[in-house]
Amino acid sequence: MGRLKVGVLISGRGSNMAALAEACSAPDFPAEIALVLSDIPGAGGLAVAEGRGLATATVDRKAYPGKAAFEAAMDEALHAAGVELVCLAGFMRVLSADFVGRWQDRILNIHPSLLPAFPGLHTHERALAAGVRLAGCTVHIVRPVVDDGPILVQAAVPVLDGDDAASLAARILVEEHRCYPLALRWVAEGRVRIENGRVRIDGTAAAADTIRNPL
Ligand code: GRF
Numbered sequence: 001m002g003r004l005k006v007g008v009l010i011s012g013r014g015s016n017m018a019a020l021a022e023a024c025s026a027p028d029f030p031a032e033i034a035l036v037l038s039d040i041p042g043a044g045g046l047a048v049a050e051g052r053g054l055a056t057a058t059v060d061r062k063a064y065p066g067k068a069a070f071e072a073a074m075d076e077a078l079h080a081a082g083v084e085l086v087c088l089a090g091f092m093r094v095l096s097a098d099f100v101g102r103w104q105d106r107i108l109n110i111h112p113s114l115l116p117a118f119p120g121l122h123t124h125e126r127a128l129a130a131g132v133r134l135a136g137c138t139v140h141i142v143r144p145v146v147d148d149g150p151i152l153v154q155a156a157v158p159v160l161d162g163d164d165a166a167s168l169a170a171r172i173l174v175e176e177h178r179c180y181p182l183a184l185r186w187v188a189e190g191r192v193r194i195e196n197g198r199v200r201i202d203g204t205a206a207a208a209d210t211i212r213n214p215l
Helices: 015-024 044-051 067-080 097-102 123-130 165-188 204-208
Strands: 004-010 031-038 056-058 085-088 107-111 134-141 151-158 192-195 198-201
Touching: 004 015, 004 044, 004 067, 004 165, 015 031, 015 044, 015 165, 031 044, 031 067, 031 165, 044 056, 067 097, 085 165, 107 165, 123 165, 134 165, 151 165, 151 198
Parallel strands: 004 031, 004 085, 031 056, 085 107
Antiparallel strands: 107 134, 134 151, 192 198
């Protein structure tokens, strides 16, 4: 069976993209990165992707009159590269319901909180302000509402005395880099089903693995 062709959408440094690329570089991994697409010209992750020999594209939001035209250009680039699954990896644009619908159940996202807690921006600051003892990250299937959708994998990390947003983010990022390849593997293996808005992973061992490192 061919490997699933993935398009990774980035806006920044691309460390999650690099983690996915690293996983995909294993010969037995069931997915490959067909395109790394940035909405920001010169985003740091583009150079990282090029350094790994990956195809890259930039679709600059500012070059388009509106969101529909911008998303149509992204669609075109993704389809031209043969992309079958989209992974959002620090992509800082909200996708329209139209775009999400065109890629129904074929867009994944990673967010640095234990969703449904703290969706949206300034996640770490809000987790610290709330005084939570556990923080973490979530990989989920994208729905039109930001940071909403069936949950594939979560990892928890402790919040430590003296943490600031940067130290907490760094601790969570380590887990992000483990969770995203794991989720992608399951999707690419065709083991993910959505039932009543919840994810089921075929294979019991994998189901137990959807919680990672609770402390
Ligand atoms: C990550 O924390 C991700 O969860 C969030 O944005 C950040 C992107 O970091 N959506 P990177 O570009 O993958 O390094």
